Amino acid sequence: MNPSTNNEVTDPLEVRRLLEGDPREIAPRILDAVLTHHSEAGPVSVRLTEVEAYMGPRDSEHPDPGSHTFGGPTARNAPMFGPPGFLYVYFTYGMHYCANIVCGPDGSASALLLRAGEIVEGDELAALRRPAAKTHKDLASGPARLASALGLTTADTGRDALASPFSLWLPTLPAPVVASGPRVGVAGPGGSTEYPWRFWIEDDPTVSRYKAARPRNRVVP
Protein backbone atom coordinates (compact mmCIF):
# COMPACT_ATOMS: atom_id res chain seq x y z
CA MET A 1 0.00 0.00 0.00
CA ASN A 2 3.02 2.23 -0.01
CA PRO A 3 3.13 4.39 -3.12
CA SER A 4 6.78 3.50 -3.52
CA THR A 5 6.27 2.59 -7.14
CA ASN A 6 5.49 6.25 -7.69
CA ASN A 7 2.68 5.52 -10.08
CA GLU A 8 -0.04 7.06 -7.95
CA VAL A 9 -1.07 10.62 -7.23
CA THR A 10 -1.04 10.93 -3.44
CA ASP A 11 -0.86 14.68 -2.84
CA PRO A 12 -4.33 15.71 -1.57
CA LEU A 13 -4.04 19.11 -3.22
CA GLU A 14 -3.40 17.53 -6.58
CA VAL A 15 -6.06 14.86 -6.09
CA ARG A 16 -8.66 17.48 -5.22
CA ARG A 17 -7.74 19.50 -8.28
CA LEU A 18 -8.22 16.43 -10.46
CA LEU A 19 -11.62 15.80 -8.86
CA GLU A 20 -12.79 19.28 -9.83
CA GLY A 21 -13.63 18.10 -13.34
CA ASP A 22 -16.67 16.52 -14.91
CA PRO A 23 -17.30 13.21 -13.11
CA ARG A 24 -17.86 11.45 -16.43
CA GLU A 25 -14.34 12.37 -17.43
CA ILE A 26 -12.91 11.63 -14.01
CA ALA A 27 -14.43 8.14 -13.97
CA PRO A 28 -11.63 6.44 -15.97
CA ARG A 29 -9.22 8.10 -13.62
CA ILE A 30 -10.88 7.09 -10.35
CA LEU A 31 -11.13 3.49 -11.51
CA ASP A 32 -8.10 1.67 -10.10
CA ALA A 33 -7.83 4.42 -7.47
CA VAL A 34 -7.43 3.25 -3.88
CA LEU A 35 -9.67 4.61 -1.11
CA THR A 36 -8.61 3.84 2.46
CA HIS A 37 -10.52 4.22 5.70
CA HIS A 38 -8.56 3.95 8.93
CA SER A 39 -10.97 3.01 11.71
CA GLU A 40 -10.14 2.12 15.29
CA ALA A 41 -10.28 -1.52 14.22
CA GLY A 42 -7.68 -0.92 11.52
CA PRO A 43 -7.40 0.12 7.89
CA VAL A 44 -9.40 -1.16 4.96
CA SER A 45 -8.48 -0.18 1.41
CA VAL A 46 -10.47 -0.72 -1.74
CA ARG A 47 -9.36 -0.47 -5.36
CA LEU A 48 -12.32 0.97 -7.20
CA THR A 49 -13.57 -1.03 -10.19
CA GLU A 50 -17.03 0.42 -10.86
CA VAL A 51 -18.54 3.88 -10.44
CA GLU A 52 -21.53 5.89 -11.63
CA ALA A 53 -21.58 9.60 -12.45
CA TYR A 54 -24.41 11.80 -11.18
CA MET A 55 -24.65 15.34 -12.51
CA GLY A 56 -25.91 18.45 -10.78
CA PRO A 57 -29.30 20.05 -11.48
CA ARG A 58 -27.71 23.14 -12.96
CA ASP A 59 -25.65 21.31 -15.52
CA SER A 60 -26.44 23.18 -18.70
CA GLU A 61 -26.08 20.26 -21.09
CA HIS A 62 -27.16 17.29 -18.99
CA PRO A 63 -29.49 18.00 -16.08
CA ASP A 64 -29.73 14.63 -14.37
CA PRO A 65 -33.15 13.35 -13.28
CA GLY A 66 -31.43 10.33 -11.69
CA SER A 67 -29.43 12.38 -9.24
CA HIS A 68 -30.28 12.98 -5.60
CA THR A 69 -29.61 16.68 -6.29
CA PHE A 70 -32.10 16.96 -9.15
CA GLY A 71 -34.69 18.54 -6.88
CA GLY A 72 -32.25 21.02 -5.40
CA PRO A 73 -30.48 21.13 -2.03
CA THR A 74 -31.83 19.23 0.97
CA ALA A 75 -30.35 18.37 4.34
CA ARG A 76 -29.35 14.95 3.05
CA ASN A 77 -27.62 15.93 -0.18
CA ALA A 78 -25.88 19.03 1.20
CA PRO A 79 -22.36 17.57 0.83
CA MET A 80 -22.92 17.17 -2.91
CA PHE A 81 -23.27 20.93 -3.21
CA GLY A 82 -19.90 21.43 -1.57
CA PRO A 83 -16.32 21.18 -2.82
CA PRO A 84 -14.87 18.05 -4.47
CA GLY A 85 -13.15 15.27 -2.57
CA PHE A 86 -15.73 14.98 0.19
CA LEU A 87 -17.96 12.01 0.90
CA TYR A 88 -21.70 11.93 0.34
CA VAL A 89 -23.08 8.87 2.15
CA TYR A 90 -26.79 8.10 2.19
CA PHE A 91 -29.00 5.44 3.70
CA THR A 92 -31.43 3.51 1.53
CA TYR A 93 -33.86 0.59 1.47
CA GLY A 94 -34.07 0.68 5.23
CA MET A 95 -30.73 -1.03 5.71
CA HIS A 96 -28.00 -0.04 3.30
CA TYR A 97 -25.49 2.76 3.00
CA CYS A 98 -23.99 3.94 -0.28
CA ALA A 99 -21.04 6.30 -0.71
CA ASN A 100 -20.16 8.94 -3.29
CA ILE A 101 -17.13 11.12 -3.81
CA VAL A 102 -18.15 14.67 -4.67
CA CYS A 103 -16.74 15.96 -7.96
CA GLY A 104 -16.75 19.13 -9.98
CA PRO A 105 -16.27 22.68 -8.79
CA ASP A 106 -17.81 23.77 -5.50
CA GLY A 107 -21.57 24.05 -5.95
CA SER A 108 -21.87 21.89 -9.07
CA ALA A 109 -23.55 19.10 -7.07
CA SER A 110 -22.07 16.27 -9.13
CA ALA A 111 -20.50 13.11 -7.77
CA LEU A 112 -19.32 9.59 -8.42
CA LEU A 113 -21.20 6.76 -6.70
CA LEU A 114 -18.75 4.07 -5.64
CA ARG A 115 -20.38 0.91 -6.95
CA ALA A 116 -17.74 -1.78 -6.53
CA GLY A 117 -14.12 -2.52 -5.83
CA GLU A 118 -11.53 -5.02 -4.70
CA ILE A 119 -10.37 -5.04 -1.11
CA VAL A 120 -6.59 -4.68 -1.25
CA GLU A 121 -5.88 -4.07 2.44
CA GLY A 122 -7.68 -5.10 5.63
CA ASP A 123 -9.22 -8.23 4.20
CA GLU A 124 -9.93 -9.67 7.63
CA LEU A 125 -11.68 -6.57 8.95
CA ALA A 126 -13.69 -6.21 5.75
CA ALA A 127 -14.80 -9.84 6.07
CA LEU A 128 -15.94 -9.19 9.64
CA ARG A 129 -18.07 -6.32 8.41
CA ARG A 130 -19.41 -8.43 5.55
CA PRO A 131 -20.28 -11.79 7.08
CA ALA A 132 -22.52 -12.67 4.14
CA ALA A 133 -19.64 -12.44 1.68
CA LYS A 134 -18.55 -15.89 0.57
CA THR A 135 -15.52 -14.95 -1.47
CA HIS A 136 -12.87 -12.27 -1.52
CA LYS A 137 -14.26 -10.69 -4.66
CA ASP A 138 -17.71 -10.31 -3.09
CA LEU A 139 -16.50 -8.19 -0.18
CA ALA A 140 -17.18 -4.95 -2.06
CA SER A 141 -18.97 -6.07 -5.24
CA GLY A 142 -21.87 -3.62 -4.93
CA PRO A 143 -22.41 -0.09 -3.64
CA ALA A 144 -23.83 -1.08 -0.26
CA ARG A 145 -21.28 -3.89 0.05
CA LEU A 146 -18.44 -1.48 -0.62
CA ALA A 147 -19.73 1.01 1.95
CA SER A 148 -20.17 -1.79 4.47
CA ALA A 149 -16.69 -3.24 3.89
CA LEU A 150 -15.17 0.20 4.45
CA GLY A 151 -17.32 0.75 7.53
CA LEU A 152 -18.98 3.84 6.06
CA THR A 153 -22.28 5.17 7.44
CA THR A 154 -24.13 8.46 7.36
CA ALA A 155 -21.81 9.50 10.18
CA ASP A 156 -19.20 9.86 7.44
CA THR A 157 -21.22 12.00 5.06
CA GLY A 158 -19.59 15.38 4.50
CA ARG A 159 -16.19 14.13 5.61
CA ASP A 160 -13.07 14.78 3.56
CA ALA A 161 -12.03 11.65 1.66
CA LEU A 162 -8.55 13.14 1.20
CA ALA A 163 -7.74 13.62 4.89
CA SER A 164 -7.47 11.43 7.99
CA PRO A 165 -9.06 8.99 8.65
CA PHE A 166 -9.41 8.64 4.88
CA SER A 167 -7.06 8.76 1.94
CA LEU A 168 -7.55 8.54 -1.80
CA TRP A 169 -4.76 7.73 -4.22
CA LEU A 170 -5.35 8.18 -7.92
CA PRO A 171 -3.43 6.31 -10.61
CA THR A 172 -1.25 8.55 -12.76
CA LEU A 173 -2.80 7.09 -15.89
CA PRO A 174 -6.44 6.27 -16.65
CA ALA A 175 -7.50 2.64 -16.35
CA PRO A 176 -6.72 0.91 -19.65
CA VAL A 177 -9.98 -0.90 -20.39
CA VAL A 178 -13.06 1.01 -19.27
CA ALA A 179 -16.58 0.12 -20.38
CA SER A 180 -19.68 2.25 -19.90
CA GLY A 181 -23.42 1.71 -19.96
CA PRO A 182 -26.70 2.76 -18.36
CA ARG A 183 -26.76 3.23 -14.62
CA VAL A 184 -28.15 0.54 -12.37
CA GLY A 185 -31.41 1.00 -10.49
CA VAL A 186 -32.15 4.45 -11.85
CA ALA A 187 -35.84 4.71 -12.74
CA GLY A 188 -37.29 7.12 -15.26
CA PRO A 189 -35.47 8.99 -18.01
CA GLY A 190 -32.26 9.11 -15.99
CA GLY A 191 -31.99 5.36 -16.36
CA SER A 192 -32.22 5.37 -20.12
CA THR A 193 -29.40 4.71 -22.52
CA GLU A 194 -29.13 8.46 -22.96
CA TYR A 195 -27.36 8.45 -19.62
CA PRO A 196 -24.62 5.80 -20.04
CA TRP A 197 -22.84 7.05 -16.97
CA ARG A 198 -21.92 3.80 -15.31
CA PHE A 199 -18.22 3.02 -15.79
CA TRP A 200 -16.36 -0.13 -14.92
CA ILE A 201 -13.14 -1.99 -15.56
CA GLU A 202 -13.97 -4.57 -18.16
CA ASP A 203 -13.64 -8.19 -17.08
CA ASP A 204 -12.82 -7.30 -13.48
CA PRO A 205 -14.36 -10.02 -11.29
CA THR A 206 -15.31 -7.57 -8.54
CA VAL A 207 -17.66 -5.52 -10.73
CA SER A 208 -21.16 -5.81 -9.26
CA ARG A 209 -23.89 -8.09 -10.56
CA TYR A 210 -26.90 -6.42 -12.13
CA LYS A 211 -25.18 -6.31 -15.46
CA ALA A 212 -28.47 -6.14 -17.34
CA ALA A 213 -27.09 -3.07 -19.03
CA ARG A 214 -24.71 -4.27 -21.72
CA PRO A 215 -21.65 -2.29 -22.61
CA ARG A 216 -22.54 0.45 -25.05
CA ASN A 217 -19.48 2.55 -25.47
CA ARG A 218 -15.82 2.14 -24.88
CA VAL A 219 -13.75 4.89 -23.47
CA VAL A 220 -10.35 4.74 -25.04
CA PRO A 221 -7.81 6.72 -23.06
Place this chain on the structure above:
DNA sequence: CTCCGGATCCTCT
Protein backbone atom coordinates in the same frame (compact mmCIF):
# COMPACT_ATOMS: atom_id res chain seq x y z
C1' DC B 1 -26.63 -20.24 -13.06
C1' DT B 2 -31.38 -17.19 -12.73
C1' DC B 3 -35.47 -15.70 -10.59
C1' DC B 4 -38.02 -13.91 -6.74
C1' DG B 5 -39.65 -12.05 -2.28
C1' DG B 6 -38.62 -10.03 2.15
C1' DA B 7 -36.19 -7.04 5.07
C1' DT B 8 -36.59 -2.27 7.03
C1' DC B 9 -36.61 3.04 7.81
C1' DC B 10 -34.89 7.52 6.25
C1' DT B 11 -36.16 11.24 3.30
C1' DC B 12 -39.03 14.29 0.98
C1' DT B 13 -43.93 15.37 -0.65
Place this chain on the structure above:
DNA sequence: GAGGATCCGGAGG
Protein backbone atom coordinates in the same frame (compact mmCIF):
# COMPACT_ATOMS: atom_id res chain seq x y z
C1' DG C 1 -47.53 8.24 3.37
C1' DA C 2 -44.89 6.37 -0.51
C1' DG C 3 -40.92 4.68 -2.32
C1' DG C 4 -35.98 4.01 -2.79
C1' DA C 5 -28.59 4.96 -6.81
C1' DT C 6 -29.94 -2.67 -2.55
C1' DC C 7 -28.65 -7.19 -0.69
C1' DC C 8 -29.45 -11.82 0.65
C1' DG C 9 -31.14 -16.49 0.89
C1' DG C 10 -33.92 -20.00 -1.01
C1' DA C 11 -36.08 -22.44 -4.87
C1' DG C 12 -35.81 -24.19 -9.26
C1' DG C 13 -33.46 -25.28 -13.97
